[in-house]
Amino acid sequence: MRGPPVSARPDALVVGGGIIGLLSARELVAAGLSVQLIDRGPFGGECSWAGGGILSPLVPWRYPPAVTALAARSHFLHATLAEELANGDGPDPERLVSGMLVLGATRDAEVEAWLAAWIGAAQGLAENPDPGLRAVDGAELVRLAPALNPALAADAGGLLLEHIAQVRNPRLLRALVNELDWRGVQLVNGVEAESLQVAGGRIQGVHTNDGLLPAGVVVLAAGAWSGPLAATAGIELAVTPVRGQMLLLRGVPGRLRQVVVRDRCYLIPRADGHVLVGSTMEEAGFDSGTTEEAREDLRAFATGLMPELGNLAVERHWAGLRPGSPEGVPFVGPVPGVAGLYLNTGHFRNGFATGPASARLVTDLLLGRAPSLDPAPYAPPAAAPGPDRAALVLDSV
Numbered sequence: 001m002r003g004p005p006v007s008a009r010p011d012a013l014v015v016g017g018g019i020i021g022l023l024s025a026r027e028l029v030a031a032g033l034s035v036q037l038i039d040r041g042p043f044g045g046e047c048s049w050a051g052g053g054i055l056s057p058l059v060p061w062r063y064p065p066a067v068t069a070l071a072a073r074s075h076f077l078h079a080t081l082a083e084e085l086a087n088g089d090g091p092d093p094e095r096l097v098s099g100m101l102v103l104g105a106t107r108d109a110e111v112e113a114w115l116a117a118w119i120g121a122a123q124g125l126a127e128n129p130d131p132g133l134r135a136v137d138g139a140e141l142v143r144l145a146p147a148l149n150p151a152l153a154a155d156a157g158g159l160l161l162e163h164i165a166q167v168r169n170p171r172l173l174r175a176l177v178n179e180l181d182w183r184g185v186q187l188v189n190g191v192e193a194e195s196l197q198v199a200g201g202r203i204q205g206v207h208t209n210d211g212l213l214p215a216g217v218v219v220l221a222a223g224a225w226s227g228p229l230a231a232t233a234g235i236e237l238a239v240t241p242v243r244g245q246m247l248l249l250r251g252v253p254g255r256l257r258q259v260v261v262r263d264r265c266y267l268i269p270r271a272d273g274h275v276l277v278g279s280t281m282e283e284a285g286f287d288s289g290t291t292e293e294a295r296e297d298l299r300a301f302a303t304g305l306m307p308e309l310g311n312l313a314v315e316r317h318w319a320g321l322r323p324g325s326p327e328g329v330p331f332v333g334p335v336p337g338v339a340g341l342y343l344n345t346g347h348f349r350n351g352f353a354t355g356p357a358s359a360r361l362v363t364d365l366l367l368g369r370a371p372s373l374d375p376a377p378y379a380p381p382a383a384a385p386g387p388d389r390a391a392l393v394l395d396s397v
């Protein structure tokens with residue numbers, strides 16, 4: 001369904017067109033709001049383009065229940081999203097239920113607690129909310145993934161999550177942009193938000209390099225860059241950039257079927273034979289450059305896990321800046337002290353795995369609908385009381 005036409009003052013202005021901003025705009029327009037989405041670069045051109053597209057946290061039981069709740073709900077929302085996008089202008093995001101092997105993991109109390117939390121959070125979204133968890137011993141692992149280093153696989157065993165899927169990020173992002181365009185979202189590239197304008201305790205709009213954009217409500221979804229923008233409204237936001245580097249190898253289709261995770265790194269096999277090798281975790285400020293050291297480390301990891309990858313040339317090497325947050329729990333919801341300002345940011349390593357549920361949640365809260373899950377763990381910090389921020393910003397120019 002198309003949304004209402006966007007006037008000079010849209011109902012909602014979304015700042016940042018990565019996966020989180022795109023999914024937020026999609027939920028808002030579906031709810032009948034007129035929506036404008038701005039990005040200073042191409043939509044999806046930052047962290048979201050750089051990501052691997054695994055639709056689960058890597059070692060999911062290591063995250064707090066607040067991340068599990070978003071991931072479990074998003075797992076099912078992604079299936080619906082893929083079906084809906086299949087009827088659009090494309091491209092096909094190639095959602096693939098490849099499963100995910102976590103090497104060396106055993107079904108211990110931590111895993112059981114995670115599984116119970118997952119199933120609880122996914123209630124009502126599917127008849128069988130089970131993520132397909134089962135233990136595999138070394139012998140089965142060798143049968144499932146014969147191209148893995150047999151010594152290592154046989155030693156390790158692990159846990160298989162059979163129902164975990166992956167997507168091809170650039171394709172999902174383009175499909176979303178095409179759909180939002182069709183639905184009547186006003187898509188604006190090349191406009192940089194400089195500060196949030198607040199007057200009388202209420203958001204008025206966003207100052208940009210192209211002038212003031214007024215809006216009824218603003219959703220801040222600027223990924224790793226959300227902190228400095230939030231600060232212009234007196235909000236101290238614990239979102240910081242965490243660089244991740246990735247390699248793309250061109251392999252042969254069918255040699256590896258599951259996503260394979262070992263410690264903090266992983267291999268993602270695409271249907272066409274490409275294998276992604278990820279990823280580093282670096283504090284490098286806002287520098288999204290690549291390094292020779294990371295290239296060597298990732299190559300060594302890949303070859304150690306699957307020796308034949310050592311024969312493949314690196315087709316591409318890139319980096320992205322994740323929006324890091326305490327324990328990886330994003331900030332989702334209204335900002336106390338600034339009526340009409342909402343955050344949806346800080347998804348760290350899991351923006352694809354958790355994005356659909358957090359976009360649904362921020363929209364629930366914005367519209368006053370019963371929230372789809374308990375919003376308390378994601379509550380943004382309050383804005384510091386002070387004079388109208390717009391005046392502060394304008395005075396300082």
Ligand SMILES: Cc1cc2nc3c(=O)[nH]c(=O)nc-3n(C[C@H](O)[C@H](O)[C@H](O)COP(=O)(O)OP(=O)(O)OC[C@H]3O[C@@H](n4cnc5c(N)ncnc54)[C@H](O)[C@@H]3O)c2cc1C
Binds near residue numbers: 350
């Ligand atoms: C190597 C790597 C692998 C990853 N793998 C996975 C994975 O397998 N699964 C998973 O779920 N997650 C993964 N992630 C994490 C995931 O990519 C992020 O959580 C997600 O992309 C964050 O989305 P975002 O929309 O918040 O940020 P971004 O994609 O960075 O989007 C923010 C947008 O805001 C715009 N912006 C910023 N400042 C301004 C401004 N002032 N004015 C206007 N626009 C602005 C930027 O241009 C950008 O387009 C990975 C990340 C990396 C780096």
